[in-house]
Amino acid sequence: MKKENMRKKGTVYEEKAVLFLQEKGYRILERNFYTKFGEIDIIARDGDYTVFIEVKYRKNGNAGEALEAVTQEKQRRLFQSAKVYLYVKKYRLDLPCRFDVIAFQGEEMRHIENAFSFS
Numbered sequence: 001m002k003k004e005n006m007r008k009k010g011t012v013y014e015e016k017a018v019l020f021l022q023e024k025g026y027r028i029l030e031r032n033f034y035t036k037f038g039e040i041d042i043i044a045r046d047g048d049y050t051v052f053i054e055v056k057y058r059k060n061g062n063a064g065e066a067l068e069a070v071t072q073e074k075q076r077r078l079f080q081s082a083k084v085y086l087y088v089k090k091y092r093l094d095l096p097c098r099f100d101v102i103a104f105q106g107e108e109m110r111h112i113e114n115a116f117s118f119s
Contacts, residue, residue, distance in 0.1 A: 010055070010057065013055055013057040013104050014031065014032075014041055014042065014055045016104070016109070017041070017042060017053065017055045017102040017109075018031070018042060020102070020109065020111070021042065021044055021053070021102075024046075025046070026044040026045065026046050026051065027044060027045040028042065028043075028044050029043045029044055029045060029050070030042070030043040030085070031043075033081065033085055035080070035081040035084040035085070036084075037077045037078075037080040037081045037084070038074075038077040038078065038080075038081055039081070040052050040053075040054070040078060040081050040082065040085065041053055041054055041055040042055065043085060048096050049096045049097060049098050050086075050091070050095055050096070050097045050098075051097070051098055051099075051100050052078060052081075052082045052085075052097065052098070052099050052100070053099075053100045053101070053102060054070055054074070054078060054099070054100070054101050054102070054115075055101075055102045055103075055104075056069045056070060056101065056102070056103045056104065057103075057104040058103075058104070058105055058106075059106060065103075065105060066103035066104055066105050066110075067101065067103045067110070067112070070101050070103075070115070070116075075099070075116045078099060079099070079118050082097060082099070098113065098114045098117070099114070099115055099116050099117065100112060100113050100114065100115055101115040101116075
């Protein structure tokens with residue numbers, strides 16, 4: 001699949017994730033925040049938490065499960081990008097944050113709150 005088609009498909013599933021999060025009461029702060037470490041798909045507020053959300057889509061299990069795509073390296077890059085976001089927005093670095101993943105396997109969606117953390 002061409003990169004531009006993949007991006008269009010990614011945008012469709014990111015939009016589904018945003019609608020789902022808004023229905024749960026999340027306030028969307030930012031979408032597609034880019035840093036030299038990579039992109040954060042969605043940044044939102046959930047109560048006291050700033051939530052950095054990775055959205056992954058897989059048509060089926062042939063290329064692996066959607067959740068498997070959030071590797072330790074991807075997690076590290078998301079963490080680095082989150083630190084950049086907090087710095088740029090002048091948030092305190094001890095602000096309560098978490099990392100969620102929304103995974104689509106076909107049309108089935110899973111939302112994993114606090115999917116990974118760093119100490």
